[in-house]
Amino acid sequence: MNRPTPLETVPDITVIIVNYNGRDYLPDCLQSLAEQDYPRERLHILVVDNGSTDASLGWLADHYPQVAVRTLERNHGFAEANNIGAREATTPLIAFLNNDMRVHAHWLSALAAQLQTAPDLAAVGSTILSWDGERIDFAQGVMNYYGMAYQRDAGRPAELYVGAAPREVLFACGGAMLIDRKLFAECGGFDENYFAYFEDVDLGWRLWLMGYRVVTVPAAVAYHRVHGTGGRVPFFQRLVLYERNALRTLFKNADEKHFWRVFSAALLLAFKRQERWLKLGGWPEAEFRFGAAVGDDLTLKANREALALTAAVGDVVDGIVELGALRAKIQASRRRSDEEIFRLFTEPLRTHIIQHTELDEAYAVSHFAVSEATGVTSLFASVPRRILWFADSTDAAGGRPKQIANDLRGLGHEVTLVTSTSTDVPTSPTAEQVTCRETEWSKLLQNVNPDIIGVSVEKRVPPFPRCYQPTVIDWGGAPQIGASDVLGASLRQADFVVFSSEAQRIHYADWLDRAGFNDRNRQTAVIGSTTDQPVVVADGLAQLDYFCRFPRRRVRSAAQGPPLTATQPPSAATAPPVARKSARQLAREAALHYRRGGLRTLTIETLGFIVRQISRG
């Protein structure tokens, strides 16, 4: 910069650092603040010490005597300590910074510059990377409809965000953000009842509904140690905080218009999560069935994670009067409807996964079923989905995967096409396309965490990772005699099937039945190849789009066994046995096919039947 920025446009900022036994972290954190390119005389530091019992205070006095320190007698928690710091501060702006972070020299200037770009900007957030700066730690905060927040793209390459334009987000990470001090106080600051976790989510949603905006600034980079301050607390106690705080966030902020539906769904799923924890602990569910043998022991050892939900919701229930008053106050300050905010949830229908077991799959099924039955799914239909579409190559089936990906993008969705390579050198990933070894797919899936998974299946079943997302199988190839087992194996793991022609859909009718697809209209679509039936394309695409917006998870048959992979040749033994049909039944079926699709369908079905008979020997 040739001219120094006029001082009057550079506001005073207090950086508030809450410290709890962070003696080992403070040197890096404070050093990085000392190296800020923000005018020294405008930058103030306030450490709020949450009753540390390590050498933090002594070290601070020795090394940073100029830093203001507010000492608390005991651990007041993250939310309250930050509020205390904010009340203590007198500068127009305040920044919150975690003690286990260090920041880029440009961090504060970037945040401050961004905050001043628009009057309705209430807060700006940082792009938080891993300590070495290579991976994303917290670049975009997202939330599902029951208040569980996530760090989108955590673990993915830093390039995805660094250098991008500022992005509107539901909330800025409370560990590295800048906010107007008066506004922070006015809107009530962090909710101190949270103690820790999700208080920043609550603040962000509140700011949006009050009519303000929040953005994250890619140029404001912070680096975060991967560790666990929380690791010192038993997990079930943290779980109480997550569950309780998510429910509080929802209770306080959700718009009256849809509050009821969303809250009911959230509570039903809380019960379901509780049962999932119980099952993880291996509890005797069958003993709860009516008529089961009555044991003498009326108590049971249950794992505390399960009971944590009872404690969490119990806490909400016992504080319901205050919570109701808080809700009334927040809703009275509403200047923006939730419909306008939903897109910022970004992952409203994300399934809350805990341990990556088959129990989570069962949870995912309930998650989508409850959301749909209660009418919650439809609230979020307009939010674009993130779709990860796997294919052998972009050229597969005449470029069909690429075509579908493009079509879905045209409908507003974010689609990343993943293709396989056998080389060890991956091409540099873009948002639209990633090429990597199939063995990496599982990890990629976890990091990207899409809303919907798509798989183009051609000659073999691709290596499915365990997933909880609604999954689309695209059966792009032409009808192939003998390929049915490949399709059958794929179908078991799918929730929606795309065929390339109506003839194909009819051809595989039996396979669909056997895999449990009983609602053909909502579970399948036909998208013709560009050269083949272009007329049908629009319809099929609309149906696929509908599935993406109203996603479902089917109950997958328990007898399906482990996911099949390409290395595991499909065998006749795994296919369910088909009972021999009588002549009378065959005739009746033929009549049915004729009525359904005329002579053509009848021929296809008959041929298919004969081929199947022959292949079974």
Add this chain to the structure above:
Amino acid sequence: MDWPTISVVVLNYNGKHHLQACLTSLLALDYPAEQHEILVVDNASADGSADFVREQFPTVRLIQNQENIGFAAGNNRGAQEARGRYVVFLNNDTRVDSQFLRELVKPCLAQPDVVCTAAKILDWDGQRVDFVSSAMNFHAFAFQRNIGDQDTYHEQRPLLFACGGAMLIQRDIFLDSGGFDEDYFIYFEDLDLGWRLWLMGFRVMFVPTAMVYHRLHATMNAFSDFRKWVLFERNALITLLKNYGEESLDKTLPTALLLMFKRAARFMRAGGWNPQSYYIRDHSATAYTDSVNRSGLAVIVAAEEVADNLSKVYEKRARVQSLRRRSDADIFAMLGQPLRSHTILYPDLDEDYARAHYAITRLMGVTSMFQNLPRRVLVISSDLLPLPGFPTTGAGLRAWSIGQGLRARGHEVLFSMPKAAMVGRSASGEGCIADLLWEQGQLDEVVARAGPDVVVACGWSTLAHLQHATVPVVLDQHGPHLLERGFQKHLDESTNTAEKLRGLSKADFFTCAGERQRRYFLPWLQRAGFEDPEGDSAVMPVSLGGQWPAVERRDGETTFVYGGVFLPWQDPSLALTTLVERMEALGRGRLRIFGGEHPFIPIDTQSFQQLKERLAKSRRVEVSPMLPREALLAEYQKAHVAIDLMKRNPERELAFTTRTVEYLWCGLPVIYNNYAELADYIGPANAGWCLDPEDRSAMVTVFDEILLHPNILTERSRRARQIAEERLNWSESIEPLDQFIRMPYKRRVPVQTQTPVAPEPAPTSVPRAKGVRQLAGEALFHYRRGGVKTMSVETIGFLRRQLAQRR
């Protein structure tokens, strides 16, 4: 009469030992043989039931299931097999009256929209009630009401649902409506069916003349059979999901789910679970598992099962809602007690649960859904109620009037009064119901028996006896009472204070008779744990209502009246003596005194006795004992003016005197104390005279004026009646209580005032010693209350207190 065809379906599962009695009674039914059939549906019993029926009752149709398919499916099967136009479902452990079938079907023949009827179910001997009424709360938990009552239920009336153990229903409608929901397996399927029938535009009727006798089994211990809890919880939630209309479901569903969590926690805590270790500052938890009772987990199993099958439940919901011909608003009145909180007989946990229940239902808008429905209110009086033939006391009249005021607003009111008040008296009718007479230590049971939506307790000394309440409790205070106890020499000040705080702390809402009393009580309420004493309290001036006494022409000699119980904090001696002097001097006028000792509480009234004897020497004075209310009112109506002047003391300053209101009500102008709150009513309205009770010359002026110019009373009489009608009338005064009762809540923080909040200053004056006469009276009182035992307990307590005072 053409009797329709009926099929009686008896569902049986391992009930061979019951069948003999049941089927024998069915074969003896007085009903045309060709018009009815009897079916036994056997749910794959293992005790040889099927063979027994085949051999012993060859005329009975036997339908055998391959497995136990449960209550709902078993009865559905029976209905499908049945050939009658109507089908009756009957439990196997019953026997029926010979007229049972005729009576049960009659209402259906008379009224086309009655398609389902409920029998009266009594115990095996026909002595006590098993089923005569059905009700549920908003989250679809059915309450068994009136169980164990004497059978006094002779009225045919609509019911929400018929007990599935003895009911009749039109077969085609049963089948069209979907019958019993087979997913329930057992429990609440009858409730679900009843609700659905109402929703479809039909009515369900209780038929008291159709009698069934039921073997009563040991009641279920909620705590031990956690599997039943899975079914209760699950079926209630499904019922709610199926039957509420869209708008109602929005509010009731999340509320019900929050309460399910609370119920799970309640069960777990009943089993010793402590949630405290789950919160982050607690470091006591080391193990990663925790012991909890299974009943708590049963709630989770139930909710989870509904969540897993939610799509199916919503499909059923869509079907049920498509049958709707009657709006929710029109069905709500049938629910019975929609706001009632659920209990499991762990009083302290139930109370905590109830607090959450009322807070959540109010906050979530469920309370207001039902605010127009009448509530069932139990009014607990601390004193004798003014029933026909009974003397009137101020406190009793206050309680009675509150009840009448609530009735005028449409509520169902039950009364309870002290058992001691009834000693030596006999009367019948409400308020005397033996089950609802209370005595120390048994107030909780009285409340449980009455099963009210709201309790209105009169007087904190009454409420102090209540241990736990799972319903909202209103405390109505008729006077300050602590001061009265001081005059009464009842216990010492710090004991009284502690008891007062205990009593007040039990209340969720507080009402009192005047603004001044309220000001006096606000700090007390605060000390008792009220967070918002002003928000949680209201004034209801002492009022009367109902049948207004006719205002007659009052002829004859000018008659003054003085009425009421003699109480030690009341000293009318100067006024009455002066009046008698003036009457004697002028040779005009009469004074009639109606009063005496309190009907059952021993209170020292010796000074009163002396006054009475002194006054009675004048021939212009006539002293009558306490009269029953109607007799007293008749006397008041014949009089001309009331004299109600008493020496000023702190109690009198606060009092909103009932007798005064009664005078006004009878059109008597009142000569009243200028320092009390009622003077603000009487003075400006010219409904009497307000005087300094120690200003003898002012009294003389007024007395002389009245005695010499009795015609000045006419206008003041009219004014007296007017302020009573306009300002001391229950139809207006009851408003704040009515509002609370419609939108009830339990106050938030329970404050256990075991010890007074602040140590009491040493009493400035030691209570005066009690006379021998009073002590004897008290001993007798305690003897009447609870026999020798209570008397000795109280005596020992008294002696101990005396000893402690000496030291």
